[in-house]
Amino acid sequence: MTANVVGFSLLLLGLLLVLGKWIRVSTPILQDLFLPSSLIAGFFALLLGPEVLGRFFTIIPDKSLQVWRVLPGLMINVVFAALFIGKRLPNIKTVWKLAGPQVVMGYCISFGQYVVGLLLVIFLLTPVFDIDPTAGALIEVAFVGGHGTAAGMASTFQEIGFPEGADLALGLATVGVLGGVIIGMFLINWGIRRKKLVNEIKIQTRDEIEKKGINELDTREPAGYLSTRLESIEPLSLHFGYIAIAILLGYGILQGLVRLEEVLWGARTGVYLIRYVPLFPLAMVGGMIVQGILDKIDPYNTVDRQMINRIQGLALDVLIVSALATLSLTVIGENLIPFLLLSLVGILWTVFCFVFLAPKMLPDYWFERGIGDFGQSMGVTATGLLLMRVADPENKTPALESFGYKQILFEPFVGGGLFTAASVPLIYQFGAVPILIFTGIIAFGSLIFGLFITGKKNK
Known part of the structure; x- marks a missing residue:
């Protein structure tokens, strides 16, 4: 894996991203499904890879595939390091006042996904199909965490001896994205017919250029602002540096925790947890530390959130393409029935939470608020934002604002946060039943709190 091989492999990824974009531009059905170009590019690369067309003749060099397998984990x-850099973090009281009900709803759905997944594993998948018990975490890892978290957890699955988990998680993440959009649009149409929405709306048809994912020339917004003068430092370089510091801080925290675990109980009991936790949730903590320091020492506001978003977006696109390009279809085929069962159970639980629990757990505008939580719980944050935009196009309800504040108390723990990263090592070390009890208590507690506390002012 020489520097030239790495460089050439990155160039191929760039080519695939452009091809993915133009495939989307010329394919109406992909536009109607709101599929991102990176997802399309990843499937195209998978088609060209060694498990499909590559069986007959080599299209993508094997060395490039080796590089791509490493990229998602990086x-x-x-x-995750970029999640909170450039954001002013409000106090917890403000966040809770605006987004408390949605935080509780989000925890109920996410920990409920662990519960239904672990129940499926304990009573069916492990005894009948001999699936590793850590598969009980796959629904939440893939649905709420998405392709990024699923790919980022690959090293954890490898270390615990269940490498198939990464491929199954990526497949489930794809099911979640497609299901989130398709089922979400069906639910919105159902809500309009049943008058569940506060404001009367019609499903807006997008014009041709908007469907293709192109911004009109005269309405284009800047991708970022130059916070520093170019003779001083390239602003993109500075923002990359802030993200790099966040990752380094996260790495330092992780290494410190690993050594602490070794000293406190690891060497004595042989029980290890931290050593299986990936870096990315600690990189997120590092980003919060960086932002906290900048709030104190940077009177010039040198961080431009838009610039951070561009770096984050590039990393996510590279991650999705490389992860899907190296997805093992053989693994999914060998575990097809468990894969389908996990998909079905995850979808049914998430739809149940939206249709039956959201009206009782959210105090007002339950549909507009809940559809965002549904989308996020099926296919990450972007899907939730997409569905809210359709259900409340003019932002006449507080759904969007509450959804944004929700992430401050939600993402650090689930949906790719600390508990998501620790869930697989926890099941590996302590077994499926204790973690089922733990997640069940949190899910049930969130349900009761939502029904009788945050949802008691339901209108």
């Missing part, structure tokens, strides 16, 4: 650190 890029996920960039994505």
Whole structure:
């Protein structure tokens, strides 16, 4: 894996991303499904790879595939380190006042996904199909965490002896994205017919250029602002540096925790947890530390959030393409029935939470708020934002603002946060039943709190 091989492999990824974009531009059905170009590019690369067309003749060099297998685990650190850099973090009281009900709803759905997944594993998948018990975490890892988290957890699955988990998680993440959009649009149409929405709306048809994912020339917004003069430092370089510091801080924290675990109980009991936790949730903590320091020492506001978003977006696109390009279809085929069962159970639980629990757990505008939580719980944050935009195009409800504040108390723990990263090592070390009890208590507690506390003012 020489520097030239790495460089050439990155150039191929760039080519695939452009091809993915133009495939989307020329394919109406992909536009109607709101599929991102990176997802299309990843599937195209998978088609060209060794498990499909590559069986007959080599299209993608094997050395490039080796590079791509490493990239998701690196890029996920960039994505999570950038989550809170450039954002002013409000106090917890403000966040809770605006987004408390959605935080509780989000925890109920996410920890409920662990519960249904672990129940499926304990009573069916492990005894009948001999699936590793850590598969009980796959629904939440893939649905709420998405392709990024699923790919970022690959090293963890490898270390615990269940490498198939990464491929199954990526497949489930794809099911989640497609299901989130398709089922979400169906639910919105159902809500309009049943008058569940506060404001009367019609499903807006997008014009041709918007469907293709292109911004009109005269309405284009800047990708970022130059916070520093170019003779001083390239602003993109400075923002990359802030993200790099966040990842380094996260790495330092992780190494410190690993050594602490070894001293406190690891060497004595042989029980290890931290050593299996990936870097990316600690990189997110590092990003929060960086932002906290900048709030104190940077009177010039040198961080431009738009610039951070561009770096984060690039890393996520590279991650998705490389992860899907190296997805093992053989593994999914060998575990097809468990894969389908996990997909079905995850979808049914998430739809149940939206249709039956959201009206009782969210105090007002339950549909507009809940559809965002549904989208995020099926296919990450972007899907939730997409569905809210359709359900409340003019932002006449507080759904979007509450959804944004929700992430401050939600993402650090689930959906790729600390518990998501620790869930697989926890099941590996302590077994599926204790973690089922733990996640069940949190899910049930969130449900009761939502029904009788945050949802008691339901209108």
